[in-house]
Amino acid sequence: MILVIQTYSQSYEIQAILTTLGIPHKTAWWFETNALRTPDGTFHPTSADCRNYLRQFKAVFLNSFQSADSNWSAQNASINTWLGWRAPQDPPIFHFGCALSTGRGLTPPADFPIVLADLNALSSTVWRWEAEVDTTAGYAPRSRIGVRVRLLRENRSVYTRAVNLFWAGTQGREAGSYLVSLAKLSALGANGEVLAIPDFPDQSRLPLPPAGFIPAFAVRYYNHFFMPRYEIGGATRITSYHDPFPIPKSIFWVLYALKLAQVKPLLQIPIVHEFDHWVETISGHPLTPRRVEQLVNLLESYAWLRDFGRARNLCIPFGNRAGGRYNPYSGDWDALTRTNMYDAGDGLVGQQRARQILDLLLDAPDVFMLNIHDHSVPAVNGQGFNNSRGGIWSNFRRHTDPYWQYEAPTRVPIAHGTVYKRGHAPLASNAPDGATRFCFARNGIEFLDVVPTTTIAEQFAIRDGTVYMARLVLERDLAEAHLLGFVEWGHGWRYTNNAGNLHGGEGYWETWAELGFRGLRADIGINQRPPAGDPRQMYYRGLQFVPSTNTDFSRGVQPGLYLPSHSAQSAVQYWGLDLLGEIVSFWETEYPIRGTIAVRRLLGTIVDTSLWMAGVLRGTTYSHPIGTAPCAPSNPLQRALSGADYTGRFNYIVEFFSAIDEAVQVLSDYVKWGTIHELLDLRDYHAYPAV
Amino acid sequence: MRPTLIGYRRGMELVPVTATNALPVVAPPAIEPLFWGSANATVASAPSPSCVDLSGSTSPETPTVVNMGMYHSLVWTGWKSNGTDVNYAVYARATDPNGLPLHTFGSGVWALVQQGTISTGTSAGYFRVLIRATDGGALGYDHYRIVLCAPASPPTVISQVKGIR
Numbered sequence: 141m142i143l144v145i146q147t148y149s150q151s152y153e154i155q156a157i158l159t160t161l162g163i164p165h166k167t168a169w170w171f172e173t174n175a176l177r178t179p180d181g182t183f184h185p186t187s188a189d190c191r192n193y194l195r196q197f198k199a200v201f202l203n204s205f206q207s208a209d210s211n212w213s214a215q216n217a218s219i220n221t222w223l224g225w226r227a228p229q230d231p232p233i234f235h236f237g238c239a240l241s242t243g244r245g246l247t248p249p250a251d252f253p254i255v256l257a258d259l260n261a262l263s264s265t266v267w268r269w270e271a272e273v274d275t276t277a278g279y280a281p282r283s284r285i286g287v288r289v290r291l292l293r294e295n296r297s298v299y300t301r302a303v304n305l306f307w308a309g310t311q312g313r314e315a316g317s318y319l320v321s322l323a324k325l326s327a328l329g330a331n332g333e334v335l336a337i338p339d340f341p342d343q344s345r346l347p348l349p350p351a352g353f354i355p356a357f358a359v360r361y362y363n364h365f366f367m368p369r370y371e372i373g374g375a376t377r378i379t380s381y382h383d384p385f386p387i388p389k390s391i392f393w394v395l396y397a398l399k400l401a402q403v404k405p406l407l408q409i410p411i412v413h414e415f416d417h418w419v420e421t422i423s424g425h426p427l428t429p430r431r432v433e434q435l436v437n438l439l440e441s442y443a444w445l446r447d448f449g450r451a452r453n454l455c456i457p458f459g460n461r462a463g464g465r466y467n468p469y470s471g472d473w474d475a476l477t478r479t480n481m482y483d484a485g486d487g488l489v490g491q492q493r494a495r496q497i498l499d500l501l502l503d504a505p506d507v508f509m510l511n512i513h514d515h516s517v518p519a520v521n522g523q524g525f526n527n528s529r530g531g532i533w534s535n536f537r538r539h540t541d542p543y544w545q546y547e548a549p550t551r552v553p554i555a556h557g558t559v560y561k562r563g564h565a566p567l568a569s570n571a572p573d574g575a576t577r578f579c580f581a582r583n584g585i586e587f588l589d590v591v592p593t594t595t596i597a598e599q600f601a602i603r604d605g606t607v608y609m610a611r612l613v614l615e616r617d618l619a620e621a622h623l624l625g626f627v628e629w630g631h632g633w634r635y636t637n638n639a640g641n642l643h644g645g646e647g648y649w650e651t652w653a654e655l656g657f658r659g660l661r662a663d664i665g666i667n668q669r670p671p672a673g674d675p676r677q678m679y680y681r682g683l684q685f686v687p688s689t690n691t692d693f694s695r696g697v698q699p700g701l702y703l704p705s706h707s708a709q710s711a712v713q714y715w716g717l718d719l720l721g722e723i724v725s726f727w728e729t730e731y732p733i734r735g736t737i738a739v740r741r742l743l744g745t746i747v748d749t750s751l752w753m754a755g756v757l758r759g760t761t762y763s764h765p766i767g768t769a770p771c772a773p774s775n776p777l778q779r780a781l782s783g784a785d786y787t788g789r790f791n792y793i794v795e796f797f798s799a800i801d802e803a804v805q806v807l808s809d810y811v812k813w814g815t816i817h818e819l820l821d822l823r824d825y826h827a828y829p830a831v
Numbered sequence: 832m833r834p835t836l837i838g839y840r841r842g843m844e845l846v847p848v849t850a851t852n853a854l855p856v857v858a859p860p861a862i863e864p865l866f867w868g869s870a871n872a873t874v875a876s877a878p879s880p881s882c883v884d885l886s887g888s889t890s891p892e893t894p895t896v897v898n899m900g901m902y903h904s905l906v907w908t909g910w911k912s913n914g915t916d917v918n919y920a921v922y923a924r925a926t927d928p929n930g931l932p933l934h935t936f937g938s939g940v941w942a943l944v945q946q947g948t949i950s951t952g953t954s955a956g957y958f959r960v961l962i963r964a965t966d967g968g969a970l971g972y973d974h975y976r977i978v979l980c981a982p983a984s985p986p987t988v989i990s991q992v993k994g995i996r
Contacts, residue, residue, distance in 0.1 A: 558868040558886040566894045566974070585863060590886075 162406025199401035237369025267355030275312025280716020286744025290339035388752035410814020414762035440776035459513025548598035659684035687759035693767035700770030701788030872985035878920035894974035902994030903969035923972035
């Protein structure tokens with residue numbers, strides 16, 4: 141049992157992570173000096189009763205969110221009294237983001253090794269590595285606090301986001317890490333320990349701590365663990381590309397605290413990343429202009445990922461951009477079948493390389509799970525599966541492959557006639573006959589459709605969002621996948637990542653359920669929200685809607701980390717990595733070191749986002765592999781910024797998975813690389829009927 | 832009471848089923864959709880079973896919906912295509928144990944349950960009609976025929992009927 145102590149205005153997420161892991165927990169509230177309000181009664185925080193109460197827990201998480209320039213003192217007892225509670229019976233107490241500053245009236249013991257921050261003497265009391273990093277840029281998450289830390293117990297470095305202290309700056313919020321006295325640390329012996337120190341890839345350009353002190357993000361003092369802040373306020377969405385969305389917080393430190401407390405979980409959280417568009421290329425890419433060269437990057441990246449994934453039980457749901465077989469130039473199909481998808485003279489080579497990629501994917505169904513992702517379906521914003529019900533697709537084409545259910549020229553209904561709940565129609569027979577009586581279901585209730593509009597044509601007009609269109613669309617996309625060779629994929633896995641994250645509405649939901657699908661990816665943003673409710677438990681007849689968020693490298697033509705000619709689409713802007721020009725103003729004069737700042741911030745945010753989506757929302761992240769387009773085709777697996785041409789080339793797939801893998805290795809009792817079925821099982825495990 | 836071998840999971844906990852702790856069931860919906868259809872109202876000043884029903888049928892002995900005994904009330908929501916008022920009537924009848932009407936020919940085939948006029952003002956629009964027994968009890972009939980007529984300019988009426996158990 142873990143006690144999570146919150147102050148006001150904090151949300152459910154630490155508890156959500158513990159629930160996901162199957163770790164029992166209780167929540168207490170502490171915002172009055174004399175009252176720690178727990179489910180078992182209110183205690184005076186300095187009382188012996190309180191101390192005895194805390195002793196029943198395996199660990200206590202005190203989740204603070206206090207600015208270092210605030211003099212709010214209600215929780216001062218957590219330092220002034222609790223630091224003396226260090227008998228063997230006292231539990232480990234984790235202070236997340238404790239504002240250890242001089243303005244609060246804190247009186248820690250004389251041997252306490254962390255320096256209290258004095259904002260009037262910043263350089264000697266706080267390690268402030270850059271200016272105003274706790275200020276968000278644009279719509280982006282608070283990505284500028286991305287760091288790489290060295291975990292001294294594991295002797296490993298991980299990217300994450302971390303600040304221990306924050307305070308108001310001139311333009312936004314400043315942040316820094318603790319400074320620890322080496323002399324006091326030494327005197328403490330086994331009772332003091334530095335757990336995490338900065339290990340930035342650009343450490344050499346950063347300020348040195350004062351002599352005799354060391355910067356630290358995590359410190360142990362007896363049974364008291366001083367961790368980075370968990371709470372991140374302010375920003376409201378992951379990227380400007382998406383609907384408002386809960387902001388990912390620094391979940392890494394919660395999971396790492398569980399490890400330090402030696403609290404074992406009942407369940408592991410599977411990390412699942414999804415891909416869209418397996419053979420997409422971009423016309424006129426600024427760094428890799430020829431599409432056939434982009435295919436080399438994709439091929440090499442997939443080969444790397446195949447080997448990476450096989451060793452780690454990683455399986456990637458992979459959206460086959462379907463429909464190109466029926467609507468030319470709208471799908472991955474075209475890359476295999478049309479020479480004019482490529483630059484002049486490259487057609488045959490392009491087709492061959494697309495085929496090589498297909499073969500690689502087909503040979504690794506344990507790592508790549510292809511499924512339906514049809515952008516050709518009309519929609520309000522051209523994304524498919526729109527749920528608008530208003531759109532008529534005037535030239536819809538279905539498939540003609542034999543032995544399916546709805547291929548042309550089978551007679552299919554395309555618009556409802558008179559519809560009865562089955563059993564309530566005044567007819568001699570309630571059985572569907574394939575001519576004038578057809579069946580469909582909604583919410584588990586079967587309906588009989590009498591004399592609907594039918595057709596035997598291959599091409600006709602049909603209204604989107606109906607169960608009839610959904611059946612035709614999904615079956616033709618499955619037929620296309622079969623023809624590509626993905627016989628057991630998608631359908632066999634019974635999960636799909638819908639185009640544009642759109643869920644299609646009830647007609648589509650019913651059809652997914654008919655086809656036996658278990659789940660589909662759905663944006664939980666406001667505009668396209670599937671059935672209302674807790675995003676961790678959205679169901680329609682057993683079909684799960686899995687929340688996901690985009691973690692693409694960059695936008696538009698995928699210029700990569702930073703290109704002055706495409707700055708708005710670059711990762712630096714897309715992820716809000718630069719606020720004051722600290723990266724772009726020095727891009728060429730201090731290359732690649734300034735780019736390294738961007739990489740550190742980006743990867744720290746990526747790791748947090750991935751862990752947070754899986755741990756809190758029990759969801760996934762997704763991206764488009766064409767984010768590898770900026771790689772040099774001569775060296776597709778090039779590591780970050782090792783080139784010298786100011787292009788910021790690096791392989792996003794390699795860096796993305798490697799960065800998350802470091803965190804997964806460190807937190808291996810709690811998270812793992814997983815398959816979508818492990819995630820769906822976990823979601824099912826936690827779902828129970830509302831009775 | 833000893834627990835049985837049957838149990839169910841509530842969160843992390845396995846709950847045994849006992850006489851006082853029943854297996855949770857998903858309650859059937861209290862209101863459920865039964866019918867969707869479209870019809871052009873008959874040109875007539877007063878409704879009769881010969882007028883067109885909600886599915887477009889003009890056969891006076893044909894019910895609009897059957898097997899309706901389980902519903903105590905009906906909610907009829909719909910849309911009509913112009914501002915002409917529509918007169919409607921709801922006819923009902925009971926069936927024998929074989930599902931055949933108690934009386935199938937001549938006068939007295941149908942009992943008139945409810946009639947009225949639907950107005951959506953001067954233009955097309957949505958409407959809602961609640962069909963229930965005048966004594967406040969359950970309707971309880973097995974067959975219903977819901978018909979439409981208008982003296983002139985009959986609109987198209989698209990209907991959905993829901994049953995309330």
